[in-house]
Structures are given as structure tokens and as C-alpha cells.
Amino acid sequence: MNVEISDVTRRFGRTQAVAGVSLETGPGVFGLLGPNGAGKTTLLRMMATVIPPSSGRVRLLGRDPGEYGPRREIRRRLGYLPQSLGYYPGFTVAEFVEYFALLKEMPPAQVPQAVAAAIERVDLGGRARAKLRTLSGGMLRRVGIAQAIVNEPDLLLLDEPTSGLDPEQRVAFRALLRDLGERATVIVSTHLVEDVGAACSDVALMEAGKIVFHGTPDELIAHGEGTGAAGDAPLERGYSAVLAAARSARAAA
Amino acid sequence: MMAAVTSAPARLRTPRAVRAVPLSAARLLRLELRRSVMPWILPLIAALFWFDSYRPSTGTAALYGLRTFWNMGQGHTIIDFGPFVAGAAAWMGSRDGRRDMADLVTATAWPRWTVQLATWAATAVWAVAAYLVFVAVMFAVYARQGVAGTPPWWWVAAGAAAVAAFSAAGFAVGAYWPSRFAAPVAAFGGFLAMALSSRTGFSHTTGWAQILPTNSNGNFDGSAQANAGIFYPWTPDLPVARIMFLAGIAVAALGLTGLPARSGGRRLRCAAAVVALAGVASAWTAVDLASTARLTTHGMVIPALHDAANDVPIRYTPACGRAGTVPVCVNPAYRSWLPDLTAALAPMLAETAGLPGAPARAAQFAAPYPSNNGALGEPVTLGGQPLVLRLSLGLLNMPGSCRLCVGPAVQKGFAGQIKLLFAHAFVDAGARPGSPAQQAVQAALEDTAGVPFADQTMLLTMTGTPWWGQPALLALTNGSESGNGPGPLAGPVYAAARRFAALTPAARHAWLSAHLAALRAGQLTLKELP
Numbered sequence: 001m002n003v004e005i006s007d008v009t010r011r012f013g014r015t016q017a018v019a020g021v022s023l024e025t026g027p028g029v030f031g032l033l034g035p036n037g038a039g040k041t042t043l044l045r046m047m048a049t050v051i052p053p054s055s056g057r058v059r060l061l062g063r064d065p066g067e068y069g070p071r072r073e074i075r076r077r078l079g080y081l082p083q084s085l086g087y088y089p090g091f092t093v094a095e096f097v098e099y100f101a102l103l104k105e106m107p108p109a110q111v112p113q114a115v116a117a118a119i120e121r122v123d124l125g126g127r128a129r130a131k132l133r134t135l136s137g138g139m140l141r142r143v144g145i146a147q148a149i150v151n152e153p154d155l156l157l158l159d160e161p162t163s164g165l166d167p168e169q170r171v172a173f174r175a176l177l178r179d180l181g182e183r184a185t186v187i188v189s190t191h192l193v194e195d196v197g198a199a200c201s202d203v204a205l206m207e208a209g210k211i212v213f214h215g216t217p218d219e220l221i222a223h224g225e226g227t228g229a230a231g232d233a234p235l236e237r238g239y240s241a242v243l244a245a246a247r248s249a250r251a252a253a
Numbered sequence: 254m255m256a257a258v259t260s261a262p263a264r265l266r267t268p269r270a271v272r273a274v275p276l277s278a279a280r281l282l283r284l285e286l287r288r289s290v291m292p293w294i295l296p297l298i299a300a301l302f303w304f305d306s307y308r309p310s311t312g313t314a315a316l317y318g319l320r321t322f323w324n325m326g327q328g329h330t331i332i333d334f335g336p337f338v339a340g341a342a343a344w345m346g347s348r349d350g351r352r353d354m355a356d357l358v359t360a361t362a363w364p365r366w367t368v369q370l371a372t373w374a375a376t377a378v379w380a381v382a383a384y385l386v387f388v389a390v391m392f393a394v395y396a397r398q399g400v401a402g403t404p405p406w407w408w409v410a411a412g413a414a415a416v417a418a419f420s421a422a423g424f425a426v427g428a429y430w431p432s433r434f435a436a437p438v439a440a441f442g443g444f445l446a447m448a449l450s451s452r453t454g455f456s457h458t459t460g461w462a463q464i465l466p467t468n469s470n471g472n473f474d475g476s477a478q479a480n481a482g483i484f485y486p487w488t489p490d491l492p493v494a495r496i497m498f499l500a501g502i503a504v505a506a507l508g509l510t511g512l513p514a515r516s517g518g519r520r521l522r523c524a525a526a527v528v529a530l531a532g533v534a535s536a537w538t539a540v541d542l543a544s545t546a547r548l549t550t551h552g553m554v555i556p557a558l559h560d561a562a563n564d565v566p567i568r569y570t571p572a573c574g575r576a577g578t579v580p581v582c583v584n585p586a587y588r589s590w591l592p593d594l595t596a597a598l599a600p601m602l603a604e605t606a607g608l609p610g611a612p613a614r615a616a617q618f619a620a621p622y623p624s625n626n627g628a629l630g631e632p633v634t635l636g637g638q639p640l641v642l643r644l645s646l647g648l649l650n651m652p653g654s655c656r657l658c659v660g661p662a663v664q665k666g667f668a669g670q671i672k673l674l675f676a677h678a679f680v681d682a683g684a685r686p687g688s689p690a691q692q693a694v695q696a697a698l699e700d701t702a703g704v705p706f707a708d709q710t711m712l713l714t715m716t717g718t719p720w721w722g723q724p725a726l727l728a729l730t731n732g733s734e735s736g737n738g739p740g741p742l743a744g745p746v747y748a749a750a751r752r753f754a755a756l757t758p759a760a761r762h763a764w765l766s767a768h769l770a771a772l773r774a775g776q777l778t779l780k781e782l783p
Contacts, residue, residue, distance in 0.1 A: 045356065048356070048360040049359075049360060050356045050359050050360050050515075068517075068518030068519065068520060068521075071518070072362050072518075073362075075360060075361055075362040076362045078360060080356075080357065080360040082353075082356045082357055084353050085353070085357070086349075086352035086353030086354040086357065087352060087354070088288065088348065088352060088354070089352075090288045090290075091284075091288055095284055095287070095288065098280075098284065099281070099284055100357070100361060102277045102280055102281045102284075102363075103281070103358065103361035103362065103363045103368060104361050104362050105277065105362040105363065108276040108277050108280060111280070147357075
């Protein structure tokens with residue numbers, strides 16, 4: 001298992017962002033769905049070792065991120081695209097990706113090739129020397145993806161990766177996700193259910209800090225059939241039905 | 254409990270080679286150097302450096318001690334760099350926070366503190382390198398202008414340490430307060446620190462305040478700085494203490510940036526705390542050392558740091574000329590003033606030739622530092638057997654090279670000052686205004702050597718004239734006779750001086766031969782003058 005999470009919680013003051021999540025997953029593309037404020041980003045930040053859990057147990061790539069040495073090893077093999085990606089406007093695309101390749105402790109001799117390959121994979125080869133301040137929002141998102149995959153991570157965490165991408169790029173990105181999922185664990189947090197349907201082999205749905213559904217996209221679709229739930233696509237109806245059921249159960253409790 | 258999608262084992266990767274770390278660090282530093290904001294601020298600093306550090310210095314005589322008094326001694330190079338460097342460093346320190354990059358950087362293998370140190374290092378390298386280049390260019394220009402003596406390298410090093418300290422302190426401000434306002438606040442804080450440092454420097458000549466980087470009451474005090482690096486090496490004691498202090502501030506500031514929880518693991522944060530404490534200890538020790546500093550004849554000495562080798566005079570072959578028949582020798586650093594000096598001494602030596610108190614030769618001696626009561630030493634004295642006219646030119650206002658400092662007026666002033674001081678030494682008034690009779694003979698000798706009575710009051714006020722000139726001036730200004738000075742030009746001292754000057758040279762010579770010993774002993778009154 002690349003990700004083993006057991007009864008994890010995370011509080012920010014009085015707010016419980018994650019309330020007892022358990023999850024295990026290996027290589028493949030894993031979709032994390034949920035409405036705004038469901039706790040997806042917090043869960044991803046814990047998996048990215050940015051913040052520790054308030055309680056519970058997390059093991060990533062077979063290691064305990066609570067200890068310094070294992071955490072460092074995890075981070076070498078981790079790719080992370082945060083929801084709000086910042087950037088250094090004075091850096092070029094290549095410099096930015098190289099910067100993170102070095103911070104991920106890639107062997108220096110491999111860095112130039114890896115940087116070029118990552119930039120090509122997000123279709124920014126022609127803009128490698130462009131300053132980040134000159135790029136559009138969608139291009140910046142692709143730069144963020146390039147820095148996340150530059151070290152060929154075993155665990156790739158992507159928070160809203162397709163926001164800002166045009167339809168053509170989204171299609172290409174889904175193909176990239178499937179390719180990456182062949183050997184690595186890719187966890188994609190999104191509220192765009194079509195991305196999940198197109199790329200994910202497994203999906204979880206979060207609501208109010210808890211996972212309220214975990215299964216395949218087909219199983220999620222099945223939850224929506226015949227319920228009259230809102231949505232234009234089968235996956236959206238399944239998403240709405242699961243959410244509605246979870247909210248009803250929470251209200252009843 | 255959620256089901257797993259697959260259960261394939263995680264791949265194992267070979268641990269990273271340790272030797273790759275310096276290479277990665279070097280490449281990271283290269284990236285940071287290329288994208289640092291510091292180069293953008295350097296043109297502004299260069300302009301300020303030119304107008305505030307270089308240009309004012311050119312108004313002084315071509316001696317390193319004088320040329321660097323303004324920019325190194327009073328720390329104007331630091332003032333020019335410090336606030337801007339602090340601001341730019343704060344901008345870089347706040348970068349990750351402002352740019353919402355903190356999560357991304359934290360999730361990498363490098364501890365965030367070490368990443369921040371790389372960013373700071375690039376900022377500091379730019380700032381310190383620019384400082385050293387600017388100073389090197391300034392010294393190269395000085396060298397082309399024929400500035401004599403030895404550059405104050407220890408003070409340059411203290412300035413570089415100050416620039417590094419400003420960069421570290423500014424960076425820490427930015428790291429703790431990742432706001433766009435961090436840079437202007439850090440810059441203003443740097444300016445305020447410099448203003449307080451300078452202000453304290455003017456009012457505290459001893460004690461802890463010597464540690465402040467723009468306090469000029471160290472090797473650069475009084476007028477004797479002209480001889481530092483000429484007769485004696487620059488004493489490194491105080492600069493070394495200041496480097497300790499500034500390096501301590503830099504290290505403490507950098508250690509502080511490693512204390513927050515997300516900076517790294519527990520061990521690293523403990524190391525950061527130790528680093529911060531070491532910096533504080535270094536700064537504290539330096540303040541303690543500075544409070545033991547004392548002024549000696551060669552400069553500021555800190556007993557715990559002092560190396561006796563710095564008290565050994567610098568060997569030199571004097572540059573010599575002749576004033577009439579009397580040889581006049583100076584340190585080669587003063588060679589350019591030798592013609593003016595011999596020309597000024599010639600009429601005085603001719604007037605006194607053959608008298609029992611006439612010197613056999615004139616030689617330059619190192620100017621001592623002011624004693625603790627603030628009184629300057631006597632720039633011209635007579636001593637030894639045979640008598641030697643001892644010239645401490647470092648205490649005088651040597652003619653400079655600026656537009657306002659050359660020309661007949663200034664050269665005439667320098668010549669008149671030499672004549673005044675010679676006459677004062679000749680009548681043996683010592684470090685006092687002298688008796689009225691001594692003052693009258695002194696004034697008469699100056700008049701016969703080409704300094705009219707009307708010009709003599711101006712000479713008493715010139716920089717380099719010892720404190721005995723000041724009460725004399727006061728007496729003249731008040732328009733009343735005074736026991737401390739010659740009084741007004743219409744007064745009895747100058748009346749007696751005019752009578753004595755009106756005698757023939759032979760008559761003056763004969764009278765001085767007979768009465769010089771009594772005159773020097775202060776036993777004669779004005780009425781006893783011919």
C-alpha cells in the first residue's frame with residue numbers, strides 16, 4: 001500500500017476539517033470528490049506531509065511521516081500540486097521546475113533531462129524559457145503539474161489540477177493521469193466529476209470531514225440511478241444522491 | 254475502512270548519494286542568484302554610494318586615514334547599503350508566504366529552513382559582493398589619485414559584516430511577517446538603527462557604544478587617523494569586535510528563521526535554536542569586549558584581542574628636503590607636502606638660526622591619539638639634543654585635493670599654521686597660550702616670517718591648532734585683554750609685538766640670544782621687551 005490512513009482527524013481550533021478518515025490505496029488513479037469545505041484539501045495536505053494529523057495514523061509509501069528521516073524519504077518520492085499554486089514570477093518555466101527537482105533531491109545529473117521531460121509532458125516545451133509572470137492561469141497550472149511530476153513520484157497528490165485548463169488540455173491531462181497511474185498512486189482531489197469518470201479507477205466522496213462513499217465510478221453512478229437526484233450526467237446524479245443521503249443521515253443523527 | 258484499489262508494493266529507490274548535496278545546493282544557489290531582487294536595487298545603492306560615500310571623501314587630503322574617515326570611520330558605506338539591503342532581504346524572506354508557496358516548499362525533501370538559507374545566501378552574496386566591488390572601485394580611484402598610506406582593510410571587513418547582518422535581519426523580518434509591507438518596514442528599521450547608531454556614536458566615546466558600526470570614536474577619532482596605516486598599522490581590535498557583533502546578529506537572525514514548526518524536523522529546529530543562541534552569545538561577547546576598549550597612542554585597543562605586533566611601527570625611508578640649511582624629513586606618505594613644508598619653515602629657521610634654541614633638523618613623528626581629556630597633542634615641538642623640530646603633521650589640517658581645498662588660500666593657511674606652531678614651540682609656551690611676552694614674541698616672529706598680525710587670528714582657529722588657540726580666539730572676539738590669549742590687535746600684546754618686529758633682524762637676534770632662556774621660562778614681562 002502506498003497510502004494507509006487510519007481514523008485520521010484534523011482540527012483547526014474549533015473546526016474539525018477531517019473527522020475520522022480511513023483509506024488504503026496502491027498504484028492507480030484515485031479520485032477524491034466532495035463539495036467545498038468537505039475536507040479534501042486538508043486530507044491532501046496531511047498526505048503531502050505539510051500538516052500532521054490531530055489524531056490517527058498515517059503511513060505513506062510504507063513509512064511513518066511523523067518521523068524526520070522517513071518523512072524526508074517520502075518527500076523525495078512525492079509530487080504535490082496544492083489547490084492554490086503560488087509561483088515565483090521572475091523564474092522561467094524551466095527554472096521553476098528545476099528548482100523543485102533540486103528540492104526533491106533528485107540526483108543533479110538527472111535534473112536537466114527530467115525537467116525537460118516534465119515540461120514536455122504538460123505541453124509547455126515551447127515556453128520553457130518564458131517567465132512565469134507572462135503565462136496564463138491555465139499554463140501556470142500546467143507548470144504546477146510539471147513540478148509535481150518532475151521526480152516521477154510514487155505518490156502524486158493533485159488538488160484541483162484541471163481548474164483553469166481548457167477542454168483540450170483537460171483531455172490531454174486525463175491521459176497523462178492514466179499514464180502516471182500505471183505505476184504510481186495518483187490522488188486527485190476535485191469537484192469536477194467528469195474528470196473522475198474519465199481518469200479514475202477508484203473514487204471516494206467526502207462530506208463534512210468524512211468519507212461517505214468509496215468505490216468505482218460505476219458504483220457511484222449506480223447510486224444515482226432511479227433516485228431522481230440532480231445532475232446532467234450519470235456520475236453527477238450518483239454524486240448528488242450520495243451527498244443527499246449522507247446529509248440526511250447526518251441530520252437524522 | 255475503505256477498500257484498496259490494488260495492493261502493489263511501493264517501489265524502493267536507492268538512497269540519495271551524499272556527495273550530490275553540495276552540487277544540488279550550488280545549483281539551487283545559482284537559481285536564487287539569477288532571480289534575486291537584490292541586483293535591481295544595486296543601481297540605487299550605487300548612486301547613493303557615489304554621492305554619500307565617495308564624493309564627500311574627496312574633499313580631504315590624499316591620505317587613506319582621512320579619505321576613509323567619512324565612508325569607513327563614520328560608516329557611511331554601511332548607511333548607504335544597510336536599509337536597502339534589509340528591505341530587499343525582507344522581500345526575499347517573505348517571498349514564499351507572499352507567493353503562497355509555503356505548502357509546496359514544505360512538501361519537498363529539503364527542510365524549509367535550508368531552502369530559506371539558500372534564498373538568504375543568494376541575497377547576501379549579491380549585497381556583500383556589491384559592497385566589496387563598490388569599495389574596491391573607490392579604493393582604485395583613490396590609488397589613481399595618489400592617496401598615500403594603507404587602506405583600512407579591517408574596517409572594510411566590518412562593513413561587509415554589517416551588510417551581511419542587515420541582510421539576515423531583514424530576511425528574518427520577511428520570513429516571520431510574509432507581507433508586502435515587510436520590505437519597507439525592514440528598510441525603515443535599518444535606517445532607524447543607523448540613525449541611532451550614528452547619534453549614539455557622537456555622544457559615547459567609550460564603553461559599549463564602541464560596538465556600534467557607525468560610531469567613529471575608534472581608530473578614526475580626532476585628527477590622528479591620518480597616521481593610522483602610515484606610521485603604525487591600523488589596529489584591528491575594534492573592527493574585530495564589531496565583526497563579531499555583526500556576525501552574531503546575522504547568525505542569530507538566521508537561527509530564528511529556523512524555529513517555526515514547519516521549518517524542519519525537531520533536530521533541525523534544535524540546531525536552529527543553538528545557532529540563534531550562538532549568535533546572541535557572539536554579539537554579547539563583542540559588546541563586552543568593546544566596553545573594555547581603551548584609547549592608546551596607536552589607536553583603540555581591546556586587551557583581550559590586542560596583538561602587540563600591531564604596535565610595531567611601520568618601517569619607512571623618509572623623504573627629505575631642506576629649509577635653508579636645515580634638513581626636513583617626512584614620512585613618504587607626506588612627500589607631496591614637503592615643498593610647502595620646507596617653504597614655510599625656511600623663513601622661521603633663518604630668523605632663529607644660530608640661537609641656542611634653534612633646531613638642527615626637522616622630522617615628522619607619528620601623531621598620537623587624543624588623550625582621554627580630549628585635548629590634542631602639540632603638532633610641533635622642540636626636543637632632543639641636538640634640538641629636533643618634531644612635526645606631527647597628522648594633527649594638522651593638511652591641504653586637500655578638492656576644488657575648495659587647493660589653491661593659494663589653503664596653501665597659505667597651511668604655511669601660516671606651520672609658522673605659528675613653530676613660533677609657539679620656539680618660545681616654549683608648550684600646551685598653553687603662553688605668557689604675554691611669549692605671545693608677543695611669537696606674533697612678531699610670525700610677522701617677520703610673512704604672516705601679518707591681521708592674519709594671525711584666523712590661524713588660531715584653523716583645524717589642527719591645539720586647544721590653546723581657542724581661548725586666545727575667545728579673548729580676541731570679546732575685544733578684551735585676557736591672560737589666556739594675545740587679546741585684540743590694538744592691545745598691549747600686539748603693541749609689544751609690533752615694536753619687536755620693527756627691530757632690525759640683527760637687533761632681534763641679539764636680544765633673543767640674551768633673553769631666550771628667560772623668555773622660555775616665562776620670566777619676562779611685556780615691558781621688558783625692546
